[in-house]
Amino acid sequence: xxxxxxxxxxxxxxxxxxxxxxxxxxxxxxxxxxxxxxxxxxxxxxxxxxxxxxxxxxxxxxxxxxxxxxxxxxxxxxxxxxxxxxxxxxxxxxxxxxxxxxxxxxxxxxxxxxxxxxxxxxxxxxxxxxxxxxxxxxxxxxxxxxxxxxxxxxxxxxxxxxxxxxxxxxxxxxxxxxxxxxxxxxxxxxxxxxxxxxxxxxxxxxxxxxxxxxxxxxxxxxxxxxxxxxx
Amino acid sequence: xxxxxxxxxxxxxxxxxxxxxxxxxxxxxxxxxxxxxxxxxxxxxxxxxxxxxxxxxxxxxxxxxxxxxxxxxxxxxxxxxxxxxxxxxxxxxxxxxxxxxxxxxxxxxxxxxxxxxxxxxxxxxxxxxxxxxxxxxxxxxxxxxxxxxxxxxxxxxxxxxxxxxxxxxxxxxxxxxxxxxxxxxxxxxxxxxxxxxxxxxxxxxxxxxxxxxxxxxxxxxxxxxxxxxxxxxxxxxxxxxxxxxxxxxxxxxxxxxxxxxxxxxxxxxxxxxxxxxxxxxxxxxxxxxxxxxxxxxxxxxxxxxxxxxxxxxxxxxxxxxxxxxxxxxxxxxxxxxxxxxxxxxxxxxxxxxxxxxxxxxxxxxxxxxxxxxxxxxxxxxxxxxxxxxxxxxxxxxxxxxx
Ligand SMILES: Nc1ncnc2c1ncn2[C@@H]1O[C@H](COP(=O)(O)OP(=O)(O)O)[C@@H](O)[C@H]1O
Ligand SMILES: [Mg+2]
Numbered sequence: 001x002x003x004x005x006x007x008x009x010x011x012x013x014x015x016x017x018x019x020x021x022x023x024x025x026x027x028x029x030x031x032x033x034x035x036x037x038x039x040x041x042x043x044x045x046x047x048x049x050x051x052x053x054x055x056x057x058x059x060x061x062x063x064x065x066x067x068x069x070x071x072x073x074x075x076x077x078x079x080x081x082x083x084x085x086x087x088x089x090x091x092x093x094x095x096x097x098x099x100x101x102x103x104x105x106x107x108x109x110x111x112x113x114x115x116x117x118x119x120x121x122x123x124x125x126x127x128x129x130x131x132x133x134x135x136x137x138x139x140x141x142x143x144x145x146x147x148x149x150x151x152x153x154x155x156x157x158x159x160x161x162x163x164x165x166x167x168x169x170x171x172x173x174x175x176x177x178x179x180x181x182x183x184x185x186x187x188x189x190x191x192x193x194x195x196x197x198x199x200x201x202x203x204x205x206x207x208x209x210x211x212x213x214x215x216x217x218x219x220x221x222x223x224x225x226x227x228x229x230x231x
Numbered sequence: 232x233x234x235x236x237x238x239x240x241x242x243x244x245x246x247x248x249x250x251x252x253x254x255x256x257x258x259x260x261x262x263x264x265x266x267x268x269x270x271x272x273x274x275x276x277x278x279x280x281x282x283x284x285x286x287x288x289x290x291x292x293x294x295x296x297x298x299x300x301x302x303x304x305x306x307x308x309x310x311x312x313x314x315x316x317x318x319x320x321x322x323x324x325x326x327x328x329x330x331x332x333x334x335x336x337x338x339x340x341x342x343x344x345x346x347x348x349x350x351x352x353x354x355x356x357x358x359x360x361x362x363x364x365x366x367x368x369x370x371x372x373x374x375x376x377x378x379x380x381x382x383x384x385x386x387x388x389x390x391x392x393x394x395x396x397x398x399x400x401x402x403x404x405x406x407x408x409x410x411x412x413x414x415x416x417x418x419x420x421x422x423x424x425x426x427x428x429x430x431x432x433x434x435x436x437x438x439x440x441x442x443x444x445x446x447x448x449x450x451x452x453x454x455x456x457x458x459x460x461x462x463x464x465x466x467x468x469x470x471x472x473x474x475x476x477x478x479x480x481x482x483x484x485x486x487x488x489x490x491x492x493x494x495x496x497x498x499x500x501x502x503x504x505x506x507x508x509x510x511x512x513x514x515x516x517x518x519x520x521x522x523x524x525x526x527x528x529x530x531x532x533x534x535x536x537x538x539x540x541x542x543x544x545x546x547x548x549x550x551x552x553x554x555x556x557x558x559x560x561x562x563x564x565x566x567x568x569x570x571x572x573x574x575x576x577x578x579x580x581x582x583x584x585x586x587x588x589x590x591x592x593x594x595x596x597x598x599x600x601x602x603x604x605x606x607x608x609x610x611x612x613x614x615x616x617x618x619x620x621x622x623x624x625x626x627x628x629x630x631x632x633x
Contacts, residue, residue, distance in 0.1 A: 048631065052627045052630075052631075055536070057535070057536060057625075057626055057627050058627050077540065077541060078540040078541070078542070081535065081538050081539060081540040081541075081543075082538060082540070083538075084536065084537065084538045085537060085538020085539075086538070090533075090536050090537065092630055094529075094630075096529055096530075096532065096533035096536075096630075098530050098533070109534070109537065110537040110538060113537070113538050113539055113543070114538070158537070170630070
């Protein structure tokens with residue numbers, strides 16, 4: 001069995017404002033390659049906080065974080081930025097598309113940082129991903145000309161551009177209506193099935209979670225259940 | 232995008248006014264400098280009337296060691312001519328630091344015409360050397376300097392004298408030196424220097440005519456006017472010549488000390504105003520970039536989330552501010568040049584400056600380079616702080632806030 005794509009060991013995180021309290025308490029978990037995992041829990045249970053620690057953007061924690069077996073804890077900001085660029089794709093509740101660039105350019109941005117492929121190749125790959133998500137015809141529009149559901153699909157295409165080891169989502173369907181939520185879920189489902197893409201999605205949508213491979217439930221910063229009860 | 236345009240316009244105005252202002256101010260400086268400096272020799276060699284440094288008693292052996300008091304000392308009569316002028320001129324013309332020497336005879340005279348009589352000064356000069364070294368041509372209202380060189384009885388009058396005595400070219404004037412007989416001369420030209428004192432008293436003839444008027448030999452010169460290749464050497468060379476030729480010398484810097492001060496003050500003012508404008512533009516850029524960063528928080532957050540490091544983000548914002556600086560700077564130079572050209576066309580006619588028709592403008596490349604450098608430096612400094620701030624933004628805080 002190969003090593004997990006992502007592994008967290010005894011993650012503890014405190015907030016000090018207004019009073020010191022423990023948001024995450026000894027959270028340990030791992031995500032295997034190709035798995036589609038959801039994290040659920042009540043509002044304020046620490047789901048987002050956990051995701052930001054796992055994403056390497058938040059470094060103010062105790063415990064250990066490993067990506068594809070290599071330890072990320074204690075690395076410098078620019079090393080972590082490089083790791084995110086290459087191995088992690090993000091989908092947030094908000095799409096965060098840059099309004100002054102076209103859809104295609106937005107998708108290309110992380111690849112331009114990575115510089116693994118030349119400009120022509122990057123543009124071709126971006127087009128490919130827009131095509132997977134059924135929005136290739138929107139490539140040359142500006143983001144403000146797209147509907148909410150379409151924007152979120154562009155954001156997913158952007159997360160996919162560097163063939164990341166894992167895609168992380170924080171309430172990726174939180175801003176969408178039922179129809180668009182279903183479209184996004186179907187995309188995620190298809191990516192895991194057809195491309196073996198690893199997914200870790202934080203959601204408070206129980207319906208969404210039940211259709212993933214595995215649900216991790218948080219309560220007051222602790223993992224209270226982790227299993228395959230879904231499906 | 233719109234704000235970047237506003238910021239670039241700020242730089243544009245700063246640079247353009249700097250260029251226009253400094254070109255105009257230095258143009259004016261050069262004009263005023265020219266007024267005095269062009270007409271002044273870099274070193275004037277002359278013979279001052281004064282008592283001997285050594286009184287006879289000091290040569291007498293028995294008193295040589297004593298402290299001698301001599302009362303009522305009178306200046307020694309040595310005449311006003313530069314001693315040994317021919318040899319001095321020859322030595323000076325051989326000196327590689329010297330551009331040329333213009334000998335001159337000047338003496339107080341009276342001008343007579345009909346019943347009017349005016350006191351003034353006659354200057355016997357070498358007209359063509361004078362034209363070459365001191366731009367005498369610029370002050371000629373009527374007449375031809377070549378004619379003055381060849382005429383044995385021609386005179387160029389200051390405009391003030393001509394006006395007062397109602398004389399025109401072709402008229403006759405009588406001139407007499409102190410204690411001499413009146414000489415009949417023919418007015419062949421009118422000069423206007425724009426300084427009433429000068430125009431009301433000075434007249435020019437060639438050397439020979441003035442020497443005859445004074446009844447002196449052709450090697451009698453009251454002034455040797457030296458022009459150097461490098462004006463900054465004047466004080467040192469003046470001292471050197473004073474020793475070497477045992478003559479009195481006066482360098483241009485000493486003679487026009489107060490004038491230099493005026494020039495310096497005007498230059499400082501132009502720079503101060505120009506730089507102030509650029510600093511104001513710099514604050515504008517700083518403000519706009521700061522606002523831009525608040526507006527683009529989301530973009531910064533997603534760039535950082537997707538793997539751009541702090542220094543990448545800093546570079547992006549610095550390149551925006553550099554673009555503002557370069558585009559605003561170049562546009563500013565162009566507009567500044569345009570403004571200068573407009574100023575250059577504005578009519579500016581004054582009695583004092585007969586050869587000037589429009590405002591003077593100095594198109595010096597240096598100011599354009601300074602303007603461009605300064606716009607780059609200002610925008611860089613104005614950009615670096617907001618860019619650093621952008622580099623430090625924590626994406627988690629932004630993304631959580633949504
Ligand atoms: N920057 C912060 N400073 C202090 N407390 C915070 C901060 N961010 C979040 N919290 C608190 O941490 C807890 C967990 O928040 P979060 O991880 O966003 O929960 P979830 O995503 O599960 O709703 C909440 O009680 C929230 O109020
Ligand atoms: Mg949350």
